[in-house]
Amino acid sequence: MLASSAHQLRTPSVQKQGLTLTFPTLPSTISKVEEFIASGQTDPDPLIDIVEHDPSVSLNVLRRVNSPYHGLRREVESIDRAVRLLGFVEVSSIVMIEGVEELREHFDTHSALLRQIAHSAVFTGRFAQGLMKALDVEEDWTRLAFSAGFIHAMGRLVLLHIQPDRYATLAEAGTMPLPDTEAEAHAFGENYRTLAPQAADHWELPERVCSVLQIAASPADEPESPSKMLGVSIRNGGDLARRDLDENFAASLDTSEDAENSEASEDSSVSRIDDLMMTVAQDASTYASEVGHF
Numbered sequence: 001m002l003a004s005s006a007h008q009l010r011t012p013s014v015q016k017q018g019l020t021l022t023f024p025t026l027p028s029t030i031s032k033v034e035e036f037i038a039s040g041q042t043d044p045d046p047l048i049d050i051v052e053h054d055p056s057v058s059l060n061v062l063r064r065v066n067s068p069y070h071g072l073r074r075e076v077e078s079i080d081r082a083v084r085l086l087g088f089v090e091v092s093s094i095v096m097i098e099g100v101e102e103l104r105e106h107f108d109t110h111s112a113l114l115r116q117i118a119h120s121a122v123f124t125g126r127f128a129q130g131l132m133k134a135l136d137v138e139e140d141w142t143r144l145a146f147s148a149g150f151i152h153a154m155g156r157l158v159l160l161h162i163q164p165d166r167y168a169t170l171a172e173a174g175t176m177p178l179p180d181t182e183a184e185a186h187a188f189g190e191n192y193r194t195l196a197p198q199a200a201d202h203w204e205l206p207e208r209v210c211s212v213l214q215i216a217a218s219p220a221d222e223p224e225s226p227s228k229m230l231g232v233s234i235r236n237g238g239d240l241a242r243r244d245l246d247e248n249f250a251a252s253l254d255t256s257e258d259a260e261n262s263e264a265s266e267d268s269s270v271s272r273i274d275d276l277m278m279t280v281a282q283d284a285s286t287y288a289s290e291v292g293h294f
Contacts (some may be wrong), residue, residue, distance in 0.1 A: 018055030019188050019214050021195075024106065024161040027099035027202040029054055037147045040140050046278060047091055048083045057098045061091060062119055089129060089146050093122055093291050096150050100157075107160060110168050116147055116177050117156045120241035125149035127237035127284035129167050132230055141226040148212045149234045153241065155192030158199050160182060177245035193217040193238070236277065237284065244285045 005232050029050060036046050051057050058079055064083040066075050068134045083091050128149035132142045156178065159167045170179045170187050181191035197213035214233030215222050216238075222228040243249045244264045 003218070019162065019190060021158070021190075021198065022162055023158055023199050023202045024103060027102045027231075029057060029095050030099040031205065033095050034147050034205045037092065037144055038208050044083055045097075046087065047088065048080050050095060051083055051091065052079050053096075054098070056101070057095050059087065060098060060251055062093050064090065064094060066289070070111055077081065085123070088143070089126075090291065092146060093125065093150070093287075096125075096147070096289065097122060103157070107164065110160060110164055113160060113168055113171055114157075116171075116245055117153060117160065119245060120178060120238070121150045121153035122291060123241040123244050123284045123288040124153045124234060124237035126287045127240060128230065128233040129279055130280040130283055131233045131236070131277065133227065134280060137226050137229055141230050143231065144208060144212065145230055148209050148216075148230065151209060152196045152213055152216055152234045152238055153192070155194070155196035156197060158195045159190070159192065159197060163188070176242050178242050180242065193235070240281050240284070241288075244281070244288065249285065258292065265267070 025172045032050050033047070036050070051061050059080050061079065062076065064070075065086050066072065070085070072085075076085065088093075097118055100114065100121070104111060106112060125146035126149070129142060129145035132145045138192060156167075166187070167179075170183060171177065173181070179187075181193055184191035193216050197210055197217055200210045200213050212227055212230050212234070215228055216234040219228055219235065222231070
């Protein structure tokens, strides 16, 4: 069941090529985390409070911190300690994934597609954050990267919400697990990138999130800035997330010694950026697989 304090649907008033835009109700936990992240706070207490007030999130946070991945000698039973040990990004991702889980009953006939969207959301957020961190961008933009990347991928959820069977058919018709933006635009007159900032605005998410998502949808004319770097990082993460759902993705990220030597011999900034993106993408792939629990 959706949280009772989640934002309610507004009366749809926008039409694009016969498509009436409506938006699924956003679980309140996601809204709260987005507001916390955009505020720039470093004190984890508000995040701890969010987790403590949601039994399902609390359970998954404790499961994660006590999993073999973290290798703790003693079991952690305190939410406060678990949040501090796991860290800001990992707890935020668990909260957001759990928020998508709340939507499952509304997409019960397309649960596999919902899982793919959730995976792509985690991957995109992790990739964007990792790339911004590697490029040494200011910390407040790096902190925003995960949540903005996550919401970026939720643009697909809007299309699934509006016309579930049609979007599922479109996904099944493609050669990859999720449709690309061209296929979405051809079928609906919109794609997930252009819908993400509209959804964020509808959900009344912080202005910084909405602004970055708008840049991610159309970065070409934006002046160079941290917000553009984040928008482009999110855009690249969204593209790679589709590939990550394909079984050949790992093989496509060749990290063999020959590949490394080849890139090193080119000695160009382009090859170094490509290598960096490859490394970050591998991390995002692993992270999305490990943190998900669908």
